[in-house]
Amino acid sequence: MKKLLLFAFLTSMLGSYSQSTRTTVSNGNATNPLIWDCTCLPQPGEHLIINHNVVLDVDWGYLSGSLTINQGASLTQDLTTRNISVGGTGVLNNKGTLTIRNLLLASSGSLSNTGTIGVTANLLVTTGSTFSNSSLINISDTLGIQGTISNNAGTINVATFLNAGTYDNNTNGNLYVSSILYTNTVFNNNGWVTVNLDFLNSGDATNNMIMDIKQNFYNGDSLMNTAEFINNGLVSVGNNWFNSEDVNGTGQFCIANYTANSGNITGTLDFCDKTGGNIDANSGTIAGTVTYCNTNCNVGEIELEKQTEVKIYPIPFEQQLNISIVEQGNLSVRIFDVTGQELIFVPLQNGVNSLNFELSAGIYFCRIYKNGEVYHVSKLVK
Secondary structure, three states: OHHHHHHHHHHHHHHHOOOOEEEEOOOEEOOOHHHEOOOOOOOOOOEEEEOOEEEEOOOEEEOOOEEEEOOOOEEEEOOOOOEEEEOOOOEEEEOOEEEEOEEEEOOOOEEEEOOEEEEOOOEEEOOOOEEEEOOEEEEEEEEEEOOEEEEOOOEEEEEEEEEOOEEEEOOOOEEEEOOOEEEOOEEEEOOEEEEOOOEEEOOEEEEOOEEEEOOOEEEOOOOOOOOEEEEOOEEEEOOOEEEOOEEEEOOEEEEOOOEEEOOEEOOOOEEEEOOOOOOOEEOOEEOOOOEEOOOOOOOOOOOOOOOOOEEEEOOOOOOEEEEEEOOOOOEEEEEEOOOOOEEEEEEEOOEEEEEEOOOOOOEEEEEEEEOOEEEEEEEEEO
């Protein structure tokens, strides 16, 4: 028995430091040796390259080595309980399609996504790990962050967002949270954030573009730290707005209902409270040059547009949508629903493009591409 245990230990250690590269040669189960070019079972620490449609019929973990899913290929769980963990020096690079129950980035593990990832439960990014997204990720339950996430012109759809690390929603990045967004460390938005319920900040949050909060906005901390929310863009709040710490910036708050401040408000902010008046209840400090409804706003009807030669009309639209673009190159438009699912792809030409879409009433995201790169982002209402 001791010899068997020793053999298993040595085998796992050798696998952990192996640098062999294993590439798929056909579709099939991950535990089938015949789908790999080595006609063997891949070991921990090896570099795996998936060029086919592979069924994950066992949990996978990486403390070293790498897993690459190339464009047009897929790694899909056979059950609803499969998990992948990446830690140490392990690297997961997805260019195709990955479907898994739980995805864990631990220690110094890293994930890069330019394809599509579907997580049917939780995605956890622990301390020291990094995650870069430039495409689409759907998370059915919780995104938990202790490490670092950069959302680079990609889309992340998640039920609950919990941030105790660093989250950067970069230019043209889209974050859609169907429940609650809570952040108590660093949260930076230079793209588009939609929160279907409440936004709660007890750390350092900065908005330089668009945040659409359907219910309540809370800025405050009960852990003896200072919560600061800097707004240099537009924040739309569908219900109530509360601040018990520090709010500043040069942007605008567009608030549908009640506003209460027991903290500090500074900067050159503009508050537009749709119930009328200034801050409804103020027991704190309002300094700087704070104005009230200098710029009109319509809660729930915000739009994000890059400063490009693009006009999209009418909004809202019935069936025909006109896209006017003054630009040369390989142009196209993609329409997504609020879950991030792509519904329509249409090539565009320089000039006015009149398009007819059979879509249900609702909110959609429009992305215009030039030579394969995101050129313009808008919100559509039908």
